Amino acid sequence: xxxxxxxxxxxxxxxxxxxxxxxxxxxxxxxxxxxxxxxxxxxxxxxxxxxxxxxxxxxxxxxxxxxxxxxxxxxxxxxxxxxxxxxxxxxxxxxxxxxxxxxxxxxxxxxxxxxxxxxxxxxxxxxxxxxxxxxxxxxxxxxxxxxxxxxxxxxxxxxxxxxxxxxxxxxxxxxxxxxxxxxxxxxxxxxxxxxxxxxxxxxxxxxxxxxxxxxxxxxxxxxxxxxxxxxxxxxxxxxxxxxxxxxxxxxxxxxxxxxxxxxxxxxxxxxxxxxxxxxxxxxxxxxxxxxxxxxxxxxxxxxxxxxxxxxxxxxxxxxxxxxxxxxxxxxxxxxxxxxxxxxxxxxxxxxxxxxxxxxxxxxxxxxxxxxxxxxxxxxxxxxxxxxxxxxxxxxxxxxxxxxxxxxxxxxxxxxxxxxxxxxxxxxxxxxxxxxxxxxxxxxxxxxxxxxxxxxxxxxxxxxxxxxxxxxxxxxxxxxxxxxxxxxxxxxxxxxxxxxxxxxxxxxxxxxxxxxxxxxxxxxxxxxxxxxxxxxxxxxxxxxxxxxxxxxxxxxxxxxxxxxxxxxxxxxxxxxxxxxxxxxxxxxxxxxxxxxxxxxxxxxxxxxxxxxxxxxxxxxxxxxxxxxxxxxxxxxxxxxxxxxxxxxxxxxxxxxxxxxxxxxxxxxxxxxxxxxxxxxxxxxxxxxxxxxxxxxxxxxxxxxxxxxxxxxxxxxxxxxxxxx
Numbered sequence: 243x244x245x246x247x248x249x250x251x252x253x254x255x256x257x258x259x260x261x262x263x264x265x266x267x268x269x270x271x272x273x274x275x276x277x278x279x280x281x282x283x284x285x286x287x288x289x290x291x292x293x294x295x296x297x298x299x300x301x302x303x304x305x306x307x308x309x310x311x312x313x314x315x316x317x318x319x320x321x322x323x324x325x326x327x328x329x330x331x332x333x334x335x336x337x338x339x340x341x342x343x344x345x346x347x348x349x350x351x352x353x354x355x356x357x358x359x360x361x362x363x364x365x366x367x368x369x370x371x372x373x374x375x376x377x378x379x380x381x382x383x384x385x386x387x388x389x390x391x392x393x394x395x396x397x398x399x400x401x402x403x404x405x406x407x408x409x410x411x412x413x414x415x416x417x418x419x420x421x422x423x424x425x426x427x428x429x430x431x432x433x434x435x436x437x438x439x440x441x442x443x444x445x446x447x448x449x450x451x452x453x454x455x456x457x458x459x460x461x462x463x464x465x466x467x468x469x470x471x472x473x474x475x476x477x478x479x480x481x482x483x484x485x486x487x488x489x490x491x492x493x494x495x496x497x498x499x500x501x502x503x504x505x506x507x508x509x510x511x512x513x514x515x516x517x518x519x520x521x522x523x524x525x526x527x528x529x530x531x532x533x534x535x536x537x538x539x540x541x542x543x544x545x546x547x548x549x550x551x552x553x554x555x556x557x558x559x560x561x562x563x564x565x566x567x568x569x570x571x572x573x574x575x576x577x578x579x580x581x582x583x584x585x586x587x588x589x590x591x592x593x594x595x596x597x598x599x600x601x602x603x604x605x606x607x608x609x610x611x612x613x614x615x616x617x618x619x620x621x622x623x624x625x626x627x628x629x630x631x632x633x634x635x636x637x638x639x640x641x642x643x644x645x646x647x648x649x650x651x652x653x654x655x656x657x658x659x660x661x662x663x664x665x666x667x668x669x670x671x672x673x674x675x676x677x678x679x680x681x682x683x684x685x686x687x688x689x690x691x692x693x694x695x696x697x698x699x700x701x702x703x704x705x706x707x708x709x710x711x712x713x714x715x716x717x718x719x720x721x722x723x724x725x726x727x728x729x730x731x732x733x734x735x736x737x738x739x740x741x742x743x744x745x746x747x748x749x750x751x752x753x754x755x756x757x758x759x760x761x762x763x764x765x766x767x768x769x770x771x772x773x774x775x776x777x778x779x780x781x782x783x784x785x786x787x788x789x790x791x792x793x794x795x796x797x798x799x800x801x802x803x804x805x806x807x808x809x810x811x812x813x814x815x816x817x818x819x820x821x822x823x824x825x826x827x828x829x830x831x832x833x834x835x836x837x838x839x840x841x842x843x844x845x846x847x848x849x850x851x852x853x854x855x856x857x858x859x860x861x862x863x864x865x866x867x868x869x870x871x872x873x874x875x876x877x878x879x880x881x882x883x884x885x886x887x888x889x890x891x892x893x894x895x896x897x898x899x900x901x902x903x904x905x906x907x908x909x910x911x912x913x914x915x916x917x918x919x920x921x922x923x924x925x926x927x928x929x930x931x932x933x934x935x936x937x938x939x940x941x942x943x944x945x946x947x948x949x950x951x952x953x954x955x956x957x958x959x960x961x962x963x964x965x
Contacts, residue, residue, distance in 0.1 A: 290405030301628035304867035316364030350927025546734035547712030553730035558690035562681025573887035581629025583640035587648035633747030671748030686771020720756030725787035753817035761938035798825035811942025820926030875932030
């Protein structure tokens with residue numbers, strides 16, 4: 243039987259979620275003659291249909307709703323009339339202004355990067371349409387206004403829909419985007435209101451398309467075994483048994499991998515299991531996690547590049563009434579996206595076509611062109627929805643593997659990683675080693691703060707021009723700039739690249755790590771000073787930090803009595819352009835087992851009871867999206883903080899699937915309350931923001947409940963007694 247996963251689920255009565263987007267135009271010059279396309283983002287046809295080309299990808303964060311809302315607000319059209327299209331790979335038009343023009347979706351900056359440009363794109367289109375109507379009516383454009391997809395002349399009551407104006411508008415000059423007037427905040431009709439997500443219908447009715455859903459005529463399926471040790475090579479392979487598997491068509495050998503191509507995924511997987519492979523493990527054959535941590539600890543003993551220096555830390559420490567020191571650490575994390583890495587590729591003599599879900603379309607195109615030797619313009623990339631990105635799909639290694647396989651296959655082939663391959667051959671969030679020293683005065687107020695962080699720089703590999711003078715702006719975010727004022731402050735960064743593991747962005751790199759260690763150490767200082775953790779932070783926090791801290795603490799009932807074994811912990815952060823505070827409430831309680839008709843204690847377990855989150859992200863586009871992303875980030879952060887880490891033994895990643903790399907289970911999910919601050923600050927990010935703050939809030943709550951200070955993730959096994 244050769245049936246798709248979707249067809250099987252449909253026949254079994256299960257809910258199928260998908261989303262289909264039509265082919266996309268490129269810049270305005272590529273629009274059809276009858277449409278009005280004043281820029282690379284908007285096209286209006288004679289029927290008044292508005293098509294919005296979104297330069298950022300949708301991976302569950304709501305980008306395909308929030309960015310069209312920005313355009314629709316200024317264009318004066320209802321969101322329901324907007325059709326969303328994927329942007330093609332083209333950094334001239336779709337580069338991210340906050341990433342140096344790289345066409346990429348990441349760093350929680352889609353709305354931050356789009357906030358003004360997309361509003362101006364909508365305002366430009368509105369201005370030209372109003373001018374077209376005014377010319378037709380022979381009136382002053384200032385006497386006309388746009389509303390609900392039409393231009394209205396109030397004095398005469400005349401009204402023309404946008405569709406009737408596109409031909410005239412297309413003939414008019416397009417004004418400089420900087421010259422158009424944007425709406426003041428008090429005139430917003432759409433921005434700031436709860437809006438139904440534009441991708442929901444497709445995800446409910448089964449028409450949405452993720453990369454893994456690609457089906458093409460004559461397509462083959464492939465899966466792959468990659469050297470289990472980084473840097474290892476394929477020594478030999480006995481493929482006789484694999485070739486005997488019904489449906490297996492081809493064995494593809496690469497330098498460090500071997501793929502099996504079949505008529506369907508079942509044949510490919512069965513064929514792969516039948517291979518007898520010998521690997522040359524290379525230099526990392528005996529590498530362990532302990533080796534990597536020792537290397538990092540040794541590197542941390544030297545001085546690093548100075549990320550921030552204020553006052554004289556050494557002098558302040560020497561005169562401090564109390565000195566507090568601590569060493570913290572975070573492990574490697576896998577991305578564990580729900581959709582494993584996959585790509586469908588068809589390599590022809592004179593072209594290459596790719597179907598996938600990626601955060602970096604132009605990089606995919608360039609990588610395929612380099613591999614095949616084709617000009618970039620001969621490589622076509624069809625982007626799809628992403629079943630989880632989290633930074634994993636800022637990398638092109640999975641697509642590169644698919645192109646390498648497809649170059650040896652006649653016709654299109656879809657390469658899909660198994661879950662085990664996906665976890666064991668991820669590019670991991672870096673591990674870090676942190677040394678802290680603080681000095682307190684007689685009242686317990688910090689007068690000196692020293693923080694040396696040691697770990698990998700993803701940015702140095704991913705975008706070398708952004709790594710300057712030994713500093714990586716991403717890696718030091720949340721460390722060099724904190725919500726607090728310290729009169730004497732020294733922050734150093736020691737770049738140290740681990741043996742045997744490649745590192746990558748992971749729903750936040752610097753902030754996720756730095757907020758955990760900084761806020762945990764702040765809690766230590768509060769305890770050393772004998773002060774309440776909220777009051778201690780509040781005394782030295784900046785105004786925006788105080789606002790979210792006060793809101794979260796109030797909503798969480800901070801200071802109210804709790805039962806024995808229950809504790810609250812707090813954390814504050816300034817990262818991704820947003821301010822956030824969270825209060826976690828945890829319980830360390832007996833684990834019960836039903837035996838002989840009653841529950842009996844069989845140990846102790848940690849339960850997260852409640853998380854209260856307060857966020858100030860500047861202007862709110864869609865409050866529903868913000869709440870959803872706070873909840874999502876909390877789930878992701880809790881999963882990592884409680885249980886997750888990537889470890890090595892004999893050069894091999896030990897974790898394989900969701901059994902030993904756990905994602906939070908439904909029965910473990912705490913109550914989450916999200917409160918949004920009404921803010922006039924600049925736009926901030928939300929996609930990664932909540933992931934960071936929940937980790938120290940959780941660790942600090944464990945301390946409040948048990949008196950046990952935990953300085954290394956993951957937390958769960960350390961939080962409860964063993965034996």
